[in-house]
Amino acid sequence: MERVPLSEVVSDCVRRWFQDSLKEAKAGDVAMQVLVGQMYHSGYGVARSEQKGRAWFEKASRYRSSVWKVSNKRPGLNASDSDSDEVKENIK
Template sequence: MQNGSSSNNGGQGRLPLSAVVADCVKRWFHDTLKEARGGDVNMQVLVSQMYYSGYGVPKDTNKARAWMSKASRSRSSVWIVGEKHPGYNASDSDSDEMMGEAQ
């Protein structure tokens, strides 16, 4: 919308895109944490990855390990992706490499 008809106070007080993205990432972390606390193993892995990389939350390798440990109680293979970027799964690009190693 041009000519000053933006929905956020007529265009005044606009936030830089980086601030908007950072806020979205923080909200994603908090939503993920809620699901992880509820017992969702995939979300526990994601919280661990987020803590490990500092994505949406201050980097904390101790908390990352604690969440990965919790997730590993249900699925021991989660350690493979513990230090990967948030959202990375073992079924992503490393799976072909792991299959080659297993043979």
């Protein structure tokens, strides 16, 4: 059995994660729309595209205004998570 480098395995998983997220985003899942926007914005699992990322953020922002707070964050941080960041900043 031939060994596959871990980096190839991870890259494949990330690409599949993007494809699965894109499918859910197209079906109307707002959290997945945010995630797809982040993935496009950072080039995570897909070729980097600021334009496509922004389009997904705009679509998601129709339902959740806090989307823009996480537009430049790493993939996986949800728009609702940004609200808790805001609370932490106000406490300091």
